[in-house]
Amino acid sequence: xxxxxxxxxxxxxxxxxxxxxAIGFVAIFTVSGVINLAQGEFAALAGLVAISAVGSxxxxxxxxxxxxxxxxxxxxxxxxxxxFPVKRMTTxxxxxxxxxxSTGLKALMLLVYGPNAEGxxxxxxxxxxxxxxxxxxxxxxxxxxxxVVSLAVYWFYERTLAGKSLRACxxxxxxxxxxxxxxxxASLLSFLIAGTVGAIAGVLASPIYFTSWESGLTxxxxxxxxxxxxxxxxxxxxxxxxxxxxxxxxxxxxxxxxGLRDAVAFLLLIIVLVARPAGIFGRTAEARV
Amino acid sequence: MTRRLPRIGAHRRRSxxxxxxxxxxxxxxMLALPLVASSSVINVGVYALIYALAALGLSLLMGLAxxxxxxxxxxxxxxxYTQAVLVTKYEWSGLPASVxxxxxxxxAALLVGLPLLRLRGHYLALATLGFGVIVTVxxxxxxxxGATSGIFGITKPEMNGRTYNSPTEYYLLLVxxxxxxxxxxxNIVESRIGRALGAVNDSEVAAESLGVDTFRLRVQVFVLxxxxxxxxxxxxxxxxxxxxxNAANFPLSVKFLLMAVLGGVGSVYGAVVxxxxxxxxxxxxxxxxPELLPGAVGEVQLIGFGILLTTIMIFLxxxxxxxxxxxxxxxxxxxSAPDPEDEGEARLEPVADDVPLLAREGRPAPGTPLLEVxxxxxxxxxxxxxxxxxxTVAAGEIxxxxxxxGAGKTTAFNMISGAVTPTAGEVxxxxxxxxxxxxxxxxxxxATRTFQNLQIFASATVLGNVMVGxxxxxxxxxxxxxxxxxxxxxxxxxxxxxxxxxxLLGLGEDADRLAVDLPFGRQRLVEIARALALDPxxxxxxxxxxxxxxxxxxxxxxxxxxxxxxxxxIVLVEHDVEAVLALADRVAVLEDGVRIALGTPDxxxxxxxxxxxxxxxxxxDGAATAVAEAGAP
Numbered sequence: 001x002x003x004x005x006x007x008x009x010x011x012x013x014x015x016x017x018x019x020x021x022a023i024g025f026v027a028i029f030t031v032s033g034v035i036n037l038a039q040g041e042f043a044a045l046a047g048l049v050a051i052s053a054v055g056s057x058x059x060x061x062x063x064x065x066x067x068x069x070x071x072x073x074x075x076x077x078x079x080x081x082x083x084f085p086v087k088r089m090t091t092x093x094x095x096x097x098x099x100x101x102s103t104g105l106k107a108l109m110l111l112v113y114g115p116n117a118e119g120x121x122x123x124x125x126x127x128x129x130x131x132x133x134x135x136x137x138x139x140x141x142x143x144x145x146x147x148v149v150s151l152a153v154y155w156f157y158e159r160t161l162a163g164k165s166l167r168a169c170x171x172x173x174x175x176x177x178x179x180x181x182x183x184x185x186a187s188l189l190s191f192l193i194a195g196t197v198g199a200i201a202g203v204l205a206s207p208i209y210f211t212s213w214e215s216g217l218t219x220x221x222x223x224x225x226x227x228x229x230x231x232x233x234x235x236x237x238x239x240x241x242x243x244x245x246x247x248x249x250x251x252x253x254x255x256x257x258x259g260l261r262d263a264v265a266f267l268l269l270i271i272v273l274v275a276r277p278a279g280i281f282g283r284t285a286e287a288r289v
Numbered sequence: 290m291t292r293r294l295p296r297i298g299a300h301r302r303r304s305x306x307x308x309x310x311x312x313x314x315x316x317x318x319m320l321a322l323p324l325v326a327s328s329s330v331i332n333v334g335v336y337a338l339i340y341a342l343a344a345l346g347l348s349l350l351m352g353l354a355x356x357x358x359x360x361x362x363x364x365x366x367x368x369x370y371t372q373a374v375l376v377t378k379y380e381w382s383g384l385p386a387s388v389x390x391x392x393x394x395x396x397a398a399l400l401v402g403l404p405l406l407r408l409r410g411h412y413l414a415l416a417t418l419g420f421g422v423i424v425t426v427x428x429x430x431x432x433x434x435g436a437t438s439g440i441f442g443i444t445k446p447e448m449n450g451r452t453y454n455s456p457t458e459y460y461l462l463l464v465x466x467x468x469x470x471x472x473x474x475x476n477i478v479e480s481r482i483g484r485a486l487g488a489v490n491d492s493e494v495a496a497e498s499l500g501v502d503t504f505r506l507r508v509q510v511f512v513l514x515x516x517x518x519x520x521x522x523x524x525x526x527x528x529x530x531x532x533x534x535n536a537a538n539f540p541l542s543v544k545f546l547l548m549a550v551l552g553g554v555g556s557v558y559g560a561v562v563x564x565x566x567x568x569x570x571x572x573x574x575x576x577x578x579p580e581l582l583p584g585a586v587g588e589v590q591l592i593g594f595g596i597l598l599t600t601i602m603i604f605l606x607x608x609x610x611x612x613x614x615x616x617x618x619x620x621x622x623x624x625s626a627p628d629p630e631d632e633g634e635a636r637l638e639p640v641a642d643d644v645p646l647l648a649r650e651g652r653p654a655p656g657t658p659l660l661e662v663x664x665x666x667x668x669x670x671x672x673x674x675x676x677x678x679x680x681t682v683a684a685g686e687i688x689x690x691x692x693x694x695g696a697g698k699t700t701a702f703n704m705i706s707g708a709v710t711p712t713a714g715e716v717x718x719x720x721x722x723x724x725x726x727x728x729x730x731x732x733x734x735x736a737t738r739t740f741q742n743l744q745i746f747a748s749a750t751v752l753g754n755v756m757v758g759x760x761x762x763x764x765x766x767x768x769x770x771x772x773x774x775x776x777x778x779x780x781x782x783x784x785x786x787x788x789x790x791x792x793l794l795g796l797g798e799d800a801d802r803l804a805v806d807l808p809f810g811r812q813r814l815v816e817i818a819r820a821l822a823l824d825p826x827x828x829x830x831x832x833x834x835x836x837x838x839x840x841x842x843x844x845x846x847x848x849x850x851x852x853x854x855x856x857x858x859i860v861l862v863e864h865d866v867e868a869v870l871a872l873a874d875r876v877a878v879l880e881d882g883v884r885i886a887l888g889t890p891d892x893x894x895x896x897x898x899x900x901x902x903x904x905x906x907x908x909x910d911g912a913a914t915a916v917a918e919a920g921a922p
Binding site for chain 1: 359405408414419422540543554588590595606
């Protein structure tokens with residue numbers, strides 16, 4: 001029983017990181033139909049920037065802020081340089097473009113920060129034990145901050161005018177333009193959100209899961225799976241999908257085999273997409289011909 | 290500058306010669322390299338040839354099926370590992386081992402592809418990425434495969450007592466393999482299969498309505514693409530002598546993708562050119578970067594890959610192939626520009642009205658029920674678009690479906706032809722239940738359709754469009770197509786029958802023009818010709834008269850009467866009520882999704898409910914009757 005609780009807790013904190021990455025996918029996909037393969041690199045880059053800033057003597061909090069701001073900037077620059085100039089964005093083109101950015105960012109991180117994996121200093125070091133379940137303070141921070149950020153993003157989409165216009169662009173691009181919403185601004189804003197949220201995921205995860213130039217790949221893949229579980233167009237779905245994936249992964253690692261941990265996301269993706277293309281939590285909608 | 294990816298076989302007839310020239314040039318360049326280059330450069334060339342095969346497979350997948358795989362290295366690794374296991378643990382000799390290695394990889398691709406290819410675009414790309422990760426994980430976890438250190442001691446291949454040891458020897462051993470790979474790929478692109486897949490990329494629903502089984506073809510291309518990767522994998526294992534989990538690594542998949550994209554997804558030989566360019570770049574960057582930045586270790590050349598991928602997609606989406614065709618066109622003085630616009634009307638041969646057309650043995654006798662629709666219903670959310678619709682159509686009759694805008698006519702058509710799944714109800718075509726299945730099932734049962742919003746295959750010529758219509762009337766598969774000889778005769782027969790049909794519809798002169806360059810009215814005729822190429826027993830036409838001139842309408846009406854005389858059944862949705870009442874044997878009237886009348890044109894014309902629906906007046910109203918009478922021929 002203690003084992004189960006321990007695994008569940010670890011899974012939730014891991015899942016909260018996936019959830020934040022997944023929100024980034026959703027933010028961009030809903031506006032422009034682009035799956036941003038560089039989403040995982042946003043997280044990795046933020047982790048590495050924060051680590052090196054702390055290493056050069058900056059206080060932890062300042063380092064974290066610096067990391068989030070600079071990654072958000074990278075995301076915005078990426079949108080202007082790579083997404084904005086393309087007039088006819090097909091699935092094929094968008095995948096190759098964002099793959100190019102992801103590969104370039106990866107190599108850049110390797111050049112600047114070297115090949116080793118490191119962990120950021122935790123916000124609060126140490127942990128405690130509750131009824132046999134050991135809990136690190138950083139894990140609590142992850143759950144808390146991921147929860148607050150998710151709620152903030154959700155509130156932004158549901159309650160603010162800017163958020164509502166982003167949703168309008170996603171649902172009715174033509175109508176949105178007719179009422180004066182700029183699709184280019186919406187696209188830029190969506191990258192800003194994705195960069196910020198991805199960066200927060202990166203700095204939160206780094207103390208526990210470590211960060212290297214390569215860690216964006218699996219993190220991005222799992223964030224995508226989480227977003228897909230939630231139907232790819234819903235913030236709420238992405239959060240639930242992330243938590244579910246995290247828990248299933250730790251349960252698999254704990255009860256079956258550690259090696260199979262990375263296979264879970266992939267199997268889940270296939271099962272869900274074949275059985276319920278609109279996601280576990282999504283409504284099934286049918287396209288009209 | 291064009292922003293879209295040129296598709297393989299896009300300008301089929303024009304590019305055929307260009308492909309052959311391209312392959313010949315590539316062959317000469319490949320063979321010339323060992324004469325001029327140093328051993329270390331030839332070593333790079335060996336890797337370029339190996340990777341070219343995997344990139345070629347990926348290029349086929351992207352060009353033909355329009356799908357991206359980010360897990361090509363996964364199949365590469367499966368091929369390499371199988372080869373390594375067979376050679377080192379079971380002491381097979383290289384050649385039979387490679388046959389089994391390719392077979393194993395193709396089986397794996399089939400098992401992975403069956404669930405994955407139900408997904409499209411983004412999902413497929415990410416799922417294949419996941420697949421590559423899984424292969425790496427499995428190889429790392431498996432002690433049988435040597436875990437992280439992999440399998441050692443794979444010997445260089447030996448044939449006829451000769452060992453292929455030096456880079457030059459191995460290089461020259463690989464050149465024929467790559468050329469063979471190119472040749473097979475080119476044949477497939479030019480084949481019935483390539484044509485059908487090109488059509489799917491242009492309009493999936495139209496291709497399926499002509500009997501193309503999209504899913505099946507995609508799985509085939511996916512498996513083929515994996516086969517190319519596995520051949521590359523076996524060659525890789527023998528050359529390196531050791532194989533480890535890095536062979537399935539994501540950066541390698543990215544490299545394959547870059548090779549295909551740089552060469553030009555629209556061309557077959559582009560993958561080979563791309564492979565040489567990328568390997569050269571890879572080698573150069575590996576030397577250059579550590580010199581510029583002391584302390585740089587690892588896969589630093591990836592930065593060049595990333596920048597190159599992005600800039601190509603923005604500035605040169607057709608890759609090097611685009612540069613090449615552009616240069617050729619300029620040299621040739623742009624002869625491939627479309628002919629001066631010829632906006633004349635279609636000229637059908639003047640023939641007496643009821644001479645039967647396309648009659649053939651085995652067509653159902655006139656009066657035999659063909660299509661039976663029972664209780665067909667569609668609800669979109671709370672809106673009932675079609676409500677409990679019944680209709681029976683017999684061979685040799687023309688049935689018209691009319692009704693005000695939004696009455697549900699097109700929705701009914703979409704459900705009957707399989708493009709939309711009904712909420713309830715049954716559709717039986719020639720004894721086969723077809724509702725809720727794909728349009729190609731409907732086509733196989735002997736029925737096809739045209740579309741209200743034209744679904745022309747934009748990247749094909751008029752002839753190419755109509756040849757897709759012969760899909761079900763020809764048989765050559767992937768293997769036959771790859772080997773050319775068995776398929777060539779059939780190709781000629783298909784082209785001939787397509788040309789005959791075009792002549793019949795007065796489109797003969799436009800046969801080799803791009804279909805989208807034609808005026809609107811003629812594009813409609815192309816769609817009808819394409820549908821007729823299937824030689825259907827039942828033809829569904831969605832607003833065939835829309836956009837046609839008066840003469841064209843009369844010609845079309847006469848064509849339809851001749852088809853009826855030939856025994857074909859025709860159902861048409863039409864707004865031109867006058868034309869319909871003159872043409873149809875029976876008329877069904879829809880209003881708000883409900884069938885409010887069914888009968889001969891005369892009965893319908895005087896039906897009170899119809900008059901009310903169309904004119905919004907009570908039938909006793911004199912004016913309404915007058916209008917109705919005026920519509921009579």
